[in-house]
Amino acid sequence: MPSLDENHTGARIKEQRRIARLTQRELAVIIPYSYSLLNQVECGARAATPDFVAAVAAALRIDVTVLTGQPYVTELQQDRLSALVRPIRESLDLYDLGAVPGLEPRPAAQLVVHAADLCQAVRATHLRKAAEKLPGLIAEITSAAWRTPTTELWQALASTYRTAHDIAVKLGYFDLSSVALDRMAWAADRASDASLAAVRQYMRALVYFREGEYTIGQRLIRAGHGLLQGDAPTRVTTAVTGQLHLGATIIAARARDQHAVDAHLEQADDCAARVGDASDVHWMSFSPTNVKLHRMSAAVEMREYDDAIGQARALQLPAGLATSRRAHFLIDRARSEMETGRTAAALATLVEARRAAPEQTRYHPGARETISGLVHMARSTPETLGHMAAWIGL
Incomplete structure (x- = not known):
């Protein structure tokens, strides 16, 4: 049976608690969760649920990602996704420099369609496809909007920034997602689009929810x-x-x-x-x-x-x-099945989530915690669970 390594969420909670010079009982009072649960999470006997991780992060005044280990760099490198993040970061940084010299963007109508296509690609959980095309599209729409400002182009630019946020969140780059939301507000303001601005507030709210x-x-x-x-x-x-x-x-x-x-x-x-x-x-x-x-x-x-x-x-x-919603549903269901002792059902549900949306499932902290929990609970490890554990890097 595979065993938890020393880099699981519980171990990171233990490390950060010690840095804060708190005992388990002291932290349990602050969170507040039971001392018994905290002890089990730290030693890997229980999965760290999202609400538990958020409570610990808030108590220790650190980012949730410090405890979850995001972004999962090794897996991102294996999937050749980490190399796609830097171009996205650069495209978000150069928003205020005007049109890109020498770049002739496609007609506005085509750019609007392509911006919508990338949103749809993310909903279909085709993260690599969207990440590859996103920086170039941002450059094109930015140039077009600076040269010929129209509501449609500013809306399309806001849409691409929203896509950058979605990709960053799914891959665990929350610092980048915050930058993308700032850019989305900038473009939505130029489009005078209240609904886009409201969508941005919704996404900001979810950032704080995670924390x-x-x-x-x-x-x-x-x-x-x-x-x-x-x-x-x-x-x-x-x-x-x-x-x-x-x-x-x-x-x-x-x-x-x-x-x-x-x-x-x-x-x-x-x-x-x-x-x-x-x-x-x-x-x-x-x-x-x-x-x-x-x-x-x-x-x-x-x-x-x-x-x-x-x-x-x-x-x-x-x-x-949308596949992204279907996968989220399956991950929620698997967590509930594990928490009620239905371990075989939880594993089957996670396998279904992997088939539907492999990239989203592999980088979803809830899915990873559930797999870790199943590994600990198993008296003997089914071959499928072993494969799933290896797949997430356990």
Whole structure:
């Protein structure tokens, strides 16, 4: 049976706790989680759930990535993805230099289409494809927008910055994702597009959610709603409003606020009933199905794992659901199955997630923690679990 190495999340928590000169009992009081759970996580006997990691990071005043080990450099190098990050970083840094000398961009209509294509590629979890094409497209749209400023071009540029954020998050480069969101705000302002600006606040809220800063996340959600007020509702603004409520649902669930969870889900349900499937609106996957998926995710965040599994079994995912959402659903389901002792089901679900979205699953900290947890729980290791553990670098 494979054993946990000394670089798992629990070991990193132990190291950072010692640097902060705290005993396990002292940290357990601050988090607050039980001393027993902290002890089990540090020695690798229990998986470190996202809410637990966020609580420790907030208590120790460090980034979550210090504890999760992101980005997973060895695996990124093996997949030849790390080399694609620097060109993206450079393209984000050169936003204010005007048109690129000697570059003749394609017609604006083509650039707009290609920007949407990259958003769709990320939703389909084709991260390498999107990462390869992104820097060149940013340069083209930037040049075109500086030379002939139009709303459509600034919107397309904001869209490419959003794609940069999505790729950075999925690969674990959260510093880069923050830069991308700043650039998205810059382009959305030039496009005078309130819905894009609101989407950006939604994404900022999720950044703080991952870091365990739930109050800030809620403030950003409210700021997003504020940007959409004043004008008559449209299909786009209603879909974005609904997605903001879904983001608030997960933040409230992590904060253990059941009343807020129910209130935001009710608002999201109302928006979904009015617009139906609006997954094409800023590629957010907003739809009645997505509301159901967030309802299940809220149960997971509140550690109501049996309820989450019951919801998962009742869900019928449409064929057209974005692969990224399908994979996220499977990872949530696997976590719930592991936490309730259904280890064989959890492994089968993770294998399904890997088949659907290998890049997303390999670099998803929740999937990696679940695999680590299954390794520890197994009295003997099935061949499939051994392969999965080796695949994530365990």
